[in-house]
Amino acid sequence: MIDVINAAALLGNFLVIPGLTYGSQLALGALGVTLVYSVLRFSNFAHGETMAFGAMLTILVTWGLQALGVSIQPLPTALLALPFGIIGTIAFTLLIDRSVYAYHRQRKASPVVFLIVSIGVMFVMGGLIRFIIGPNDQIFFDGARFIISARDFKRMTGLEEGLAIRMTQAVTILTAIVIVILLFWFLNHTRTGKSMRAYSDNENLALLSGINPQRVVMITWILVATLATIAGTLYGLDKSFKPFVYMQLLLPIFASAIVGGVGNPLGAIAGGYVIAFSELILTFAYKKVIQYLTPDGIEIESLMQILGTDYKIAVSFIILVIVLVVRPTGLFQGKTL
Amino acid sequence: MSFLIGQQMTGGYGAADILHDCTIGVDKGEIAVIVGPNGAGKSTAMKAVFGMLPLRHGQVLFDGEDVTLLKPEERVLKGMGFVPQTHNVFISLSVEENLEMGAFIRQDDIRDSIAQVYDLFPILKEKRKQPAGQLSGGQRQQVAVGRALMTHPKVLMLDEPTAGVSPIVMDELFDRILEIARLDVAILMVEQNAKQALEIADKGYVLVQGRNRFTDSGEALLANSEVRRAFLGG
Numbered sequence: 001m002i003d004v005i006n007a008a009a010l011l012g013n014f015l016v017i018p019g020l021t022y023g024s025q026l027a028l029g030a031l032g033v034t035l036v037y038s039v040l041r042f043s044n045f046a047h048g049e050t051m052a053f054g055a056m057l058t059i060l061v062t063w064g065l066q067a068l069g070v071s072i073q074p075l076p077t078a079l080l081a082l083p084f085g086i087i088g089t090i091a092f093t094l095l096i097d098r099s100v101y102a103y104h105r106q107r108k109a110s111p112v113v114f115l116i117v118s119i120g121v122m123f124v125m126g127g128l129i130r131f132i133i134g135p136n137d138q139i140f141f142d143g144a145r146f147i148i149s150a151r152d153f154k155r156m157t158g159l160e161e162g163l164a165i166r167m168t169q170a171v172t173i174l175t176a177i178v179i180v181i182l183l184f185w186f187l188n189h190t191r192t193g194k195s196m197r198a199y200s201d202n203e204n205l206a207l208l209s210g211i212n213p214q215r216v217v218m219i220t221w222i223l224v225a226t227l228a229t230i231a232g233t234l235y236g237l238d239k240s241f242k243p244f245v246y247m248q249l250l251l252p253i254f255a256s257a258i259v260g261g262v263g264n265p266l267g268a269i270a271g272g273y274v275i276a277f278s279e280l281i282l283t284f285a286y287k288k289v290i291q292y293l294t295p296d297g298i299e300i301e302s303l304m305q306i307l308g309t310d311y312k313i314a315v316s317f318i319i320l321v322i323v324l325v326v327r328p329t330g331l332f333q334g335k336t337l
Numbered sequence: 338m339s340f341l342i343g344q345q346m347t348g349g350y351g352a353a354d355i356l357h358d359c360t361i362g363v364d365k366g367e368i369a370v371i372v373g374p375n376g377a378g379k380s381t382a383m384k385a386v387f388g389m390l391p392l393r394h395g396q397v398l399f400d401g402e403d404v405t406l407l408k409p410e411e412r413v414l415k416g417m418g419f420v421p422q423t424h425n426v427f428i429s430l431s432v433e434e435n436l437e438m439g440a441f442i443r444q445d446d447i448r449d450s451i452a453q454v455y456d457l458f459p460i461l462k463e464k465r466k467q468p469a470g471q472l473s474g475g476q477r478q479q480v481a482v483g484r485a486l487m488t489h490p491k492v493l494m495l496d497e498p499t500a501g502v503s504p505i506v507m508d509e510l511f512d513r514i515l516e517i518a519r520l521d522v523a524i525l526m527v528e529q530n531a532k533q534a535l536e537i538a539d540k541g542y543v544l545v546q547g548r549n550r551f552t553d554s555g556e557a558l559l560a561n562s563e564v565r566r567a568f569l570g571g
Contacts, residue, residue: 194438201429207409207410208419208421209413209484210414
């Protein structure tokens with residue numbers, strides 16, 4: 001019996017909690033992609049860089065606060081800096097919309113033009129970020145490392161395996177839950193949120209109803225910048241901030257959005273967790289878990305891994321392809337906001 | 338002079354004109370119906386009145402005011418309501434949200450207006466939490482009309498409101514439209530079901546190739562043997 005609990009603790013520590021954390025980060029990212037897709041009607045390739053930009057601003061403010069000796073122990077200072085990062089990113093995103101996307105909107109450019117434009121924006125933003133903060137790893141995490149460390153857990157329970165909950169993991173999961181609840185409340189219960197859904201559902205009828213498209217576009221970018229900054233900062237806190245990593249995050253984020261059903265915010269969240277857990281489940285080394293669950297004395301030579309961790313990225317790619325072939329509308333029937 | 342009138346409208350989407358010197362008007366509390374064969378420019382004439390078609394000649398007067406250069410959404414603010422033929426509801430929004438969006442330009446309390454629409458279309462009250470996309474064709478048309486009524490328009494323009502609904506539902510819709518007209522709303526509609534529509538119409542416009550062919554009261558048009566033979570199937 002104790003072996004089963006040990007195995008569960010092991011899985012919880014290395015699979016469930018990291019999966020929930022990573023899934024929350026992907027879900028927040030995919031929500032941003034979905035919002036742009038369903039309101040502005042294009043796939044925003046610059047979303048990864050928007051996340052990096054938001055995280056970068058938050059890091060700069062965090063350093064400033066740390067230099068001033070401001071802290072909110074045991075929580076990371078970055079949470080205090082987050083609102084500033086969000087405001088800066090909103091301003092920057094609106095500037096880009098005004099100077100780049102607005103022109104193409106006026107010309108009623110096709111979605112593919114927008115997509116290519118967004119790739120341009122991605123490169124410019126990427127360059128800007130590396131120019132400002134450099135291409136290297138930045139560590140900006142402070143505060144308590146663990147809520148429950150593996151050692152405490154072992155001492156408390158007497159188990160062999162520890163189930164640690166890192167501060168960043170708890171912060172990520174809780175923040176994601178709060179943000180998602182707020183976002184859905186906004187979309188479903190406020191006049192502005194409903195007008196966004198109406199615009200995404202039927203642009204012409206929204207115009208006829210007196211909904212101002214410029215306002216809808218502006219609010220969409222504000223939400224997208226907010227989500228991106230939060231997702232980027234949480235990812236950076238949890239792993240580390242490295243500009244190039246955010247570009248690679250684009251694939252799992254798009255996979256999440258598509259798996260869930262493009263344009264459907266609930267789908268984006270579900271998709272985030274599906275992708276995160278698939279990556280972890282397929283690349284997890286089950287050796288110790290199996291040892292706990294089998295009678296003593298059985299020697300297991302291999303790591304009992306389905307795929308090497310190098311294939312992590314490939315997993316989201318494969319899921320993406322399978323979904324597109326088998327169920328192109330995604331898990332949830334792709335619909336508007 | 339009618340309350341709403343498009344006078345001598347000439348224009349089209351591209352180089353070629355679709356409407357030629359076409360005049361369409363309606364008064365408060367009246368129902369005006371535009372009928373004619375396929376491709377006669379019925380919907381185009383209605384769109385021209387609503388500002389969705391650039392006019393080369395002619396003008397649109399609404400309550401004595403020249404609105405020819407106003408955009409459709411500006412005409413909504415002036416008190417014109419428009420129900421497009423297709424895509425006329427927000428399918429992913431609930432019935433009630435559709436009505437709320439119809440009243441988007443209003444800042445005042447809209448609960449009375451919603452109650453009024455529910456009085457007119459009781460089935461919508463029952464289905465108010467359902468996404469409009471899940472309703473039947475006739476119910477959707479009711480949502481579409483209800484949405485347009487939320488701004489309390491002085492003119493309601495309907496582009497083929499009975500397209501694709503069963504005859505029973507059509508009769509019911511026409512009854513409701515009569516009821517709306519009784520509230521002193523001017524109603525201008527395009528109809529495929531010419532005979533039934535002319536029966537409830539105060540005024541009828543028969544268009545052929547973008548031109549006014551016959552203009553008379555609904556009753557007179559129904560009695561006109563030439564109209565009957567050519568456009569009403571005998």
